[in-house]
Amino acid sequence: MTPVEVFLLIIGLLISFGFLSFALVSLHEKHHRASALSFLLLLVSGIIFAAFLLSSKLIQNIGLGIILAVSLAGFILFFWPTAKEIAPSPPPEQRVDERTIMFARARLEPGTPNFEAYYRDHPDHKSLDEAFRQNPGLLEPGTLFFNQKLAASPQGDFFLTESLRDAVDGPISETKVVEPPDKMTDFIKNLAIYHGARDVGICRLHSYHIYSHIGRGSGEFGEEITLDHQFAVAFTVEMSHEMVNTGPRMPAVMESARQYAEAGKIAIALAAAIRAMGYPARAHIDGNYRVIAPLVAKDAGLGEIGRMGLLMTPSLGPRVRLAVITTDLPLKENQAAWHPEMIDFCSICKKCAQVCPSQAIPFGDRQEYADGTLRWKINPERCYTYWTRVGTDCGRCMAVCPYAHADNFMHNIIRVGVAHSHNFRRAALWMDDLFYEKKPMPHTPPDWIQSV
Ligand code: SF4
Ligand code: SF4
Structure with missing residues (x-):
């Protein structure tokens, strides 16, 4: 030859x-x-x-x-490397009242003093919220994808997470472990990974991370929140690619609930471990947050908040669940990370907006909001109303996101190109549409679920 x-x-x-x-x-x-x-x-x-x-x-x-x-x-x-000029979003100028978020509003029971007081103060939310109150609800019979046997799985995990909600804080050891912050940071990050976390980051706790008033979880509804911890440890847990891709069907909410419980267990164990070393620490888990977890995770360097309003990490996209621990344990914060390539990719992609069954995700560019931020903002009422109609937490947006592909060598090669070059991002999106379709269909569940 x-x-x-x-x-x-x-x-x-x-x-x-x-x-x-x-x-x-x-x-x-x-x-x-x-x-x-x-x-x-x-x-x-x-x-x-x-x-x-x-x-x-x-x-x-x-x-x-x-x-x-x-x-x-x-x-x-x-x-x-080719770049496009992307402006970072300034941090929010005001704190968010947790009572105004969709999950807190969903818990208000008609006829109760809290219900009456909330809609007296926010009359604009009343008609919006009536739409979801007319539907059967999340994991309820009568919804499109309800199946009692499958619904039992997320009900079990939500029960577990609910049972953990009072364990987010506790007594502090009187004796202290004193070590340099970088050594302790290393230990805490490795401890989180040892317990099952995927990515871990640390930032200073800022006032805009903290909700202004309690909307759910422990404490009185409407109580002003004070949290004077100095640091926040944020971490992700990975959601199963196979289960997420079935959204909006029942396996998607099985996986969400399972990973909320996983994240909750890890956060509670870490917070308790920090208290056992002599420092105050509180876990922030599903249903009992005092902080806005995606904002903390972004500042802790874990990723960016994309078009669909969720935290996206460079290696798993939105296919993660989050939890946070706030503490006074002296730690070394992460270098503030900024991923303009993720914002650039979201600007051209729009796949989540195309598939969203409730049209809750915007198609346009990022907008400036009254709180000073520059971002995409989904319509939470539309999204949640859809959930209460189908009985699951949907997750169609998460399933189709090109960043959410499996974490393996094939997809990671593409991720390297996406991180480096604006031109490559366009080509990668074109390839994603070609290989996975512009509007991908939900996948079939694993065999053991199909046989149910
Ligand atoms: S689907 Fe596309 S536009 Fe939506 S969050 Fe993912 S990358 Fe961004
Ligand atoms: S979860 Fe479903 S309804 Fe909600 S924004 Fe995502 S795709 Fe739309």
Whole structure:
């Protein structure tokens, strides 16, 4: 064989190996269209390279030239760092009253003093909230995807999380462990990972992280919140790709509830461990937060808040659940992270907005809000009303987000390009639409659930 033929053979085998791996990985991920396309590309590329190898030397040289030119152009276009000027959002100028958030409003019971007082103070919310009150509700019979056997799983996890809500704080040891902040930071981060956290970050606790008044959880509804801890430890837990992709069907809420419980358990154990070292610490878990967890997680360097209003991490996108521990344990805060590439990707992507069944996610650019922030804002009433109609927490937006793909070598190669180049982001989105469709359909649940 001539050197050109050897080169063509090696390139052909590498490309075929790439397509074959992608096809098999996609099959495993139940992305059948991506898998079929990759098998087709494997076949086509195999035929092209075989044709080159059987051709004259002149055709082989031309083929080699084309491959080198395309590779160089690909490198320049996709891997050469290109940036688009993206302005970061300033932090909020005001604190949020937890009573105004959708989950607190959903807990208000008609006829109670809190219900009457809330809608007297917020008459604009009354008609909006009547829409979801007319529906059966989350995990309730009569909703579109209700199945008593499957609903029992999230009901069990929500029961567990509810049982943990009074354990968020507790007694502090009278003896202190005293160590330099960087050493202690290392220990706390590793302890969180040892307990099952995926990513961990630390920031100073700012007043805009803290809700102004209690809307749910322990304490009196409407009570003013004071929290004078200095630091916040935020962490994520990963949600199963397979379960999330079934949203808005029942397995999606099974997974949400399971990971809320997981995050809650880890946060409570960590807060208790910090108190056992002699420092105040409070866990902030589902249903009993004093802080706005996504804002804390963003400032702790875990990711950005994207178009769908959730925290997105660079490696798992929105396919995470969060919890926070606030404390006075002296810690070393993370370098403030800023991921303009994620905001840039959200600006061009809009996939979540396209699939949202309640049209709660905006299509336009980020807007400036009265609190001074620059962001996308979803319509929480539309989103929650849909949940109470279908009986699950939907998660369609989370399932289709290109950042939420499985955390494996194939997708991580794309993530590297997305992080570096604006041009690559456009190409990656085009490929995502091609391989996974512009409006992907929900996946079938795992076999053990399908047989229910
Ligand atoms: S689906 Fe696209 S637009 Fe929506 S959050 Fe994910 S990356 Fe951003
Ligand atoms: S959870 Fe569903 S309804 Fe709510 S914003 Fe996401 S896609 Fe829309």
